[in-house]
Amino acid sequence: MKIFIIALIISLSLINSAFAYKNYEWGKVEFKKGNYAKANELFKNELAENPENLKCRYIYAQSFVGINNLAKAQKEYEKVIEQSPNSELAKLSSIAISKIHGYYSGESQEPPITLGSPIGDNYIQVAAHNGKITRWNISKMPLKIYIEPSEYYTAVVAAMDSWVKISEPKTISYTLTNNYKNANIIVTFVASLDPGKAGLSTTHTIGYFLKPNFIKLKTTNAANSPYSQEKLFNLAQHELGHALGILGHSPKEADIMYFQLSNYIKNLSQRDINTLKLLYRLDPDLSNFANGETPMVNSVKNDVFIGNKDGRLDKKIQKAVDYVKKDPKNALNWTKLGNLYYYSRQYQNAITCYQKALEINSSFDAAISGLAFVYEKTGDFNKAVTQFTKLVKQKPDDLNYAHNFALYLIYYKKSNEALRILNNLIKVNPDAKNDRNIKNLMNYLKNPG
Ligand SMILES: [Zn+2]
Structure with a gap:
């Protein structure tokens, strides 16, 4: 499609604010798909109508980064700062500009603000609890993981490895520890859990700080016979998925994060993979933040992917x-x-x-x-x-x-x-x-x- 930018017309005018299927909305959809050029066009149109739309201006700048037009990106970031100098978006814009400068002068090897390649089908909306992103802080990797000694020890290690293997480089890594007291994730084995449950992951937070996660895995089925290594591997994968921040359950049975697994799943599904990758690209609301670090107040990225909790x-x-x-x-x-x-x-x-x-x-x-x-x-x-x-x-x-x-x-x-x-x-x-x-x-x- 060439320059084809027409909004759906507001159809429900009898109901006050009505549906406005606007360029901005379309643009966010395209942006999300990784179609930065298309998104860029749509944002441009939105800004022609609504030059005051600051969020749109910011993501418009980001879309220029996506199409590698850094000069124009910088110009738009500058406009954001000019328009609302004290806003969170202005702060982000100046960070973005400084990265662009680093890039130009060769100080920075990486392109500024990695939007990353497009992410395919995923269930990030259910992974995020109440629209909030919970995940471990990348700058505080590796995670420390304690696994209680057991015949299933290696199955749990393999389960953790399966997540690390599919995560994007330099996001998730871990070390095993013998000391559960300083671990981020503590895996223990139990004889019984609530009826119907084979595993349990408990996420603790204090304020916006993410505290150690406790995983309990059952080792026997209802008839009291021990689980196979495969069963335990899947169980651990599922609970570790929760512990890594996929808090909800996928609605699809083929995903490891489906609420109830019936068959052995050898590999994580593409949707599991996409969801985890996306989770670690988004800005966390709850995390093991470093001293003085706080959650991003107005994350455009999160708005795009999980919607604005208004x-x-x-x-x-x-x-x-x-x-x-x-x-x-x-x-x-x-x-x-x-x-x-x-x-x-x-x-x-x-x-x-x-x-x-x-x-x-x-x-x-x-x-x-x-x-x-x-x-x-x-x-x-x-x-x-x-x-x-x-x-x-x-x-x-x-x-x-x-x-x-x-x-x-x-x-x-x-x-x-x-x-x-x-x-x-x-x-x-x-x-x-x-x-x-x-x-x-x-x-x-x-x-x-
Ligand atoms: Zn679960």
Whole structure:
């Protein structure tokens, strides 16, 4: 796609703040995929509309680093500092500029601010507890690990090695210690645990300081026969995954961090690998910080990958929940709550709310549109198309619905379908041809070069 930057039009205008599928959002998606050139274009567009968007300015600068245009990166970092000299982003920008200088003068061997290569499919959102990144401090490696002497000792060592082997160079390393008192991770073997549990990792924090992690591994099954070395290896891999900072569980069975393993897994899955790598690229909120070191207050990187935990949004959600409780037969209330969940990236909750709204009023536009947007986010192409189709059938003359559907189809390279949607629109609403956004799409479809 050439310069093709059109935002989805706000479709839910009846619901106050509504969906704005903006350049900035798109840009973050592209940035996350490692498409820095594309992201750069989108951020540029956002800044043309919203020059005050400081976060966008900062990540715009980062995207220049990604495409190796350091001069322009520096210029944008300078603008961030100028715009808001006391902000966290200004601080980060000056660090970035100093790194660029080091790079130019040959003091620094490494490129400034390594964004790293793109990370593929992962489950970082569940790895992070409450949107917070917990992991060990890279500058305080190697980790000290104590493993209780046992016939399973080498299985646990092998499990730890399996994580270290797939981690990025110079991130995770460890040494074994015989003294559990100064260890970061303490592995012991136990005869019993809570029913149904074969292993347990307990993460301790005090303030934002990450304290030693305790892993307990069971050595026998329910029938009291000892686990195989393979079983113990997997068990240790899983619990060590938690101890390294993957706090939640993967929803997919093929991952070692799935909540319940049934089969022996020889190698960590690509998703396990990606998640761990990403975890150690993000800025920790909880870590074994060095003296005087504190968590990054406004990490753009973390925002991009795990979403901004917005306290105000939580309050809004609480309020919307109260409204729904008071008046549960109101489709608009459910839809509003769905929108808030959507904004906070709680997509399953959002789907539930929109579906509730549609149980009350099956043709409620805003809820259908909301569902289409959620499925767009969760990558359920067919489900999104079903909802978009309903919308354009229900309101064939509506510019926004047709536009959004067409844009979505274009994004999935379904130009013919997109053209059909736009032509239908123009048939029932001839004025639509004069709309700027519709024109843009039409032009693009005629001349996609
Ligand atoms: Zn677990």
